[in-house]
Amino acid sequence: MERVLVTGGAGFVGSSFVRHVAAHTDAAVTVLDKLTPAASPESLAGLPEDRVRLVVGDVADPAVVDPLVGEADAVVHLAAESHNDNALEDPAPFVNTNLVGTFTLLEAVRRHGVRLHHVSTDEVYGDLDLDDPARFTEESALRPSSPYSASKAGADHLVRAWVRSFGLRATISVSSNNYGPWQHVEKFVPRQITEVLEGRRPRVYGDGRHVRDWIHTEDHSAAVLAILERGRIGETYVVGADGERSNLEVAQAILRLAGRDPADVEHVADRPGHDRRYALDAAKLRTELGWEPGYHDFEMALADTMHWYADHADWWRPRKAAVEAAYAARGQ
Template identity: 60%
Template sequence: MKILVTGGAGFIGSNFVHYTLRTRPECRITVLDALTYAGSRASLAAADQTRLELIEGRIEDATLVDRLVADCDLVVHFAAESHNDNSIANPAPFVTTNVVGTFTLLEAVRRHDRRFHHVSTDEVFGDLELDDPERFRETTPYNPSSPYSATKASSDLLVKAWIRTFGVKATISNCSNNYGPYQHIEKFIPRQITNVLSGIKPKLYGAGLNVRDWIHVDDHNAAVWAIIDRAKPGSYYMIGADGEENNKTVVALVLELLGKPADWFDHVNDRPGHDLRYAIDATKLRTELGWEPRYTTFRDGLDATIAWYRDNEAWWQPLKAEVEARYARQGQ
C-alpha cells in the first residue's frame, strides 16, 4: 500500500508515520509537509528511510497534490494550522491551510478515486460546562469558538459534502487533545515538561480549571488505522480515551513526576475565549471497530511522554528560548 500522509512531519502526523512503518511492513509512505515551524525533518529522522519519501510543499498546491494523489492508494490528511493562540493572533493561514488545502485534496481524491481519511478535532463542537454530564458524540452539532476550530469545522463539512454529493470514499475522525513525542513545545503539555527540564516554572492559564480529554498520540493513530481498516466509507468516529483532566491537575502531575513541589508554577493570563471543557464519547469506535487504548491511565501516558522529552533534549532545546520569548510578549 502506498500512503500519502499530509502534515507527516508535524506532531500527530510524524507519529502516524513511525507507527505505520513500525507495524505495517507492507506500507510505503510519502509525506507532504510545508515544513513550517510546526513541522520538522528531525521528527522523521529515526524512521525507515527506505520506505519513506518526504516532499516539501503545501496542500493548496493543486498541481503537486494531484500528482501525489494519483500515485497513492490512500490519503491520510493530518496537515493543519492547529494552535489556537496563533489563530487568534492571525486567522488568515488557518483559512488557507485548513479550508482551501482540504478542498484541494478532496478534488484530487475525487478525480483519481482514492480513499481519504480526514483527521479532525473535538474543538469543532465548541465546549461543555464543567459540570455537564454530556460528552461529544458523532451527532453533536458543530459550534466552534476560535478561528482554528471554525476552519477545522469548515474542513469537516467539506469532506461530508464531498462524500454525499460526489461519492468520495472518505472517513472522518474527531479526536480529543493529543500528547506524546514530537509535539511542538508551544503546546500545553510539552511546554510544561520542557519548562521543568529547563529549570523554569510551569505556566498555568488563569485558574487552570479548563478541562481537556487527553489521549496519547499512539492510541490516536491506532484508532485511525482501525477506521481505515474496518470502517465503511462515509463513516464518522470520535476518538478519545476517557482522559479528562483539568490544566491544574496536569501541571501538578508533571511536577510530581519530575520531583518538584506541587506549588512550583506561575499563573499567567488566560486565553481569550478559552473553551471550558472537552469530553469525548468513543462508544461507537469501541463497539463497532473494537478499538481500545493502550494507555489506560493518563498518568502512564504522561510518564512515558516525560521520558521521551528528557531523552530527546536535542530535538526541542533549539526551540525553547524563542517559544518562551513569544509567550512572554503575550503575558503568558
C-alpha cells in the same frame, strides 16, 4: 492499501501515524509536509527509506497535491495549522491550510477516486460546562468558538459535502488532545514539561480548570489506522481515551513526577474565548472497530513523555526561546 499519502506527516500527530503505519503494515508511505516550524523531519529519521519518503510542499498547491494523490491508494489528511494562540494572532494561515488545503486535496481525491481519511479535532464541537455530565459524540452539533476550530469545522463540512455530492470514499475522525514525543514546545504538555526541566514553574491559563480529554498519540494513530482499514465510508468516528483532566491537574502531575511541589504553578492571563471543557464518547469506535486505548495509566505515560523530552533537549531547546518570547509578549 499498498501506497498511503499522509499530509502533515512530519508534524507531531502525523509523524506518529507514519511510524505506526511503518511498524504495523507493509504499506509504502509518502509524506507531504510544508515543514512549518511545527513540523520536524527528525521525527521520521530511522524509518526505512525504501518505504517512507518526504515531499516538501503545500497541501493548498494543486500542482504538488494532484500527482501525489494520483500515486496513492489512500490518503490520510493530517496537514493543519492547529495552535489556537497563533490563530488569534493571525487567522490567515489557518484558513489557507485548513480550508483551502482541504478543498485542494478533496478535488484531487475526486479526480483520482482515492480513499480518504480526514483527521479533525474535538474543538469543532465548542465546549461543555465543567459540571455538565455530557460528552461529545458523532451526532453533536458543530459549534466552533475560535479561528482554529472554525477552520477545522469548515473542513469537516467540506469532506461531508464531497461524500454526499460526489460519492467520495471518505471517513472523518475527531480526536481529543494528544500528548507524547515530538510535540512542538508551543503546545501545553511539552511547554510545561520543558519549563520544569529548565527549573521554572509550569504555567496555566486563568484558573487552570479548563478540562481536556487527553490521549497518547500512539493510541490516536492506532485508531486512525483502524478507521482507514475498517471504517464505514461516510462515517465520523470520535477518538477519545476517557482521559479528562484539567490543565492544572496536568501541570501538577508534571511537578510531582519531577519531585517538586505540585502547588508550584504560575497562573497567567487567560486566552480570549478559551473553551472550558472537552469530553468525548468513543463508544462507536470501540464497538464497531474493536479499538481500545493502550495507554491506560496517564501519569505513567506522562512520565515516559517527560523522559523523552529530557533525553531530546537538543531537539526542543533551539525552539524554546522563540516560543517563550512569543508567550511573554502576550503576558503568558
